[in-house]
Amino acid sequence: MTGPGMAATDSASTEAIQAALAVEHAAIYVIGALGGRTSASSTPALARALEVAYADHVNAREALAVRVVAAGLEPVASSAVYDLPRRTGSAEGIGAAALRLERDTTATYLSLVPKATGTDRTLLIQLLCRAAARQLDLGAKPTAFPGT
Amino acid sequence: MLSRRTAVAVAVVAPMAASACSASEMLDPVKAPPPSTPPAPTNPDQNVIDATVAEILGADEGAPAAFVHLHRVHIEALAPSEGVTAAPAQGRWQERQLALVTTLTTAAGSAADPQLITLLASAAAGQQQLLHGRGLA
Numbered sequence: 151m152t153g154p155g156m157a158a159t160d161s162a163s164t165e166a167i168q169a170a171l172a173v174e175h176a177a178i179y180v181i182g183a184l185g186g187r188t189s190a191s192s193t194p195a196l197a198r199a200l201e202v203a204y205a206d207h208v209n210a211r212e213a214l215a216v217r218v219v220a221a222g223l224e225p226v227a228s229s230a231v232y233d234l235p236r237r238t239g240s241a242e243g244i245g246a247a248a249l250r251l252e253r254d255t256t257a258t259y260l261s262l263v264p265k266a267t268g269t270d271r272t273l274l275i276q277l278l279c280r281a282a283a284r285q286l287d288l289g290a291k292p293t294a295f296p297g298t
Numbered sequence: 299m300l301s302r303r304t305a306v307a308v309a310v311v312a313p314m315a316a317s318a319c320s321a322s323e324m325l326d327p328v329k330a331p332p333p334s335t336p337p338a339p340t341n342p343d344q345n346v347i348d349a350t351v352a353e354i355l356g357a358d359e360g361a362p363a364a365f366v367h368l369h370r371v372h373i374e375a376l377a378p379s380e381g382v383t384a385a386p387a388q389g390r391w392q393e394r395q396l397a398l399v400t401t402l403t404t405a406a407g408s409a410a411d412p413q414l415i416t417l418l419a420s421a422a423a424g425q426q427q428l429l430h431g432r433g434l435a
Contacts, residue, residue, distance in 0.1 A: 256423065260419060263419045264412035264415040264419075268407070272403060272407050274419075275419045275423075278419055278420075278423050279422055279423045281423075282426055283429075286427055286430050286431050292424065292427040292431050294372065295375075295417070295424055296424055296427055297423060298416075
């Protein structure tokens with residue numbers, strides 16, 4: 151495809167990447183806040199899962215931002231503040247909130263995948279797979295079709 | 299000259315014969331009209347589906363039951379053509395399971411139908427989850 155049709159496809163693909171980037175900005179903020187409320191000594195497994203998730207989301211943000219810059223656009227900026235989940239006064243509450251976040255992230259990625267093309271789509275599927283895997287670290291059971 | 303009874307009989311039989319002739323013509327398979335329902339259009343993604351299912355089947359050999367069960371669910375959802383056979387199995391079963399994530403990702407990258415893309419991407423994520431749960435990825 152060439153001409154305006156190709157440009158429209160590219161634009162939709164980059165929009166999907168930008169939407170994923172916005173999700174990662176929010177996830178980094180929320181996971182960081184949840185990690186700050188988690189004791190590494192009394193709940194080491196949860197603390198470790200949140201550490202891994204945080205690093206994963208940062209890596210995803212960088213990979214997505216690079217893709218947007220390569221397309222000649224300005225990466226979407228993060229908000230100054232995001233709503234934090236409620237009922238996070240216990241380790242169970244923190245774990246449940248983190249799992250909800252990862253489930254939402256997985257579902258969002260899955261909704262964005264068909265809108266992207268080429269290597270953008272491949273990147274979104276790779277990040278979708280990572281988000282689905284992180285759910286297991288937070289106590290989820292495997293499913294045949296994560297994100298649906 | 300026909301008797302009155304014969305004339306009546308001919309008058310009754312003649313339309314029946316004509317009718318029978320018409321029915322005969324309609325039943326002739328050579329002259330049968332085209333069916334009113336057009337054939338189902340060919341799925342342009344069917345080659346992608348069948349090639350992917352062949353790879354999934356090829357990954358079954360020697361794999362734990364959890365993987366085989368997951369593969370059955372994925373194959374059922376993909377709806378391959380009849381008679382798709384397993385691709386030749388290569389390497390250890392663990393390597394084949396890892397390779398399947400790439401296979402599903404690549405298939406999602408080349409499919410045209412958004413629903414199929416979603417299905418393949420989600421199947422890749424399901425495969426990745428099972429690998430992660432077993433410490434393989």
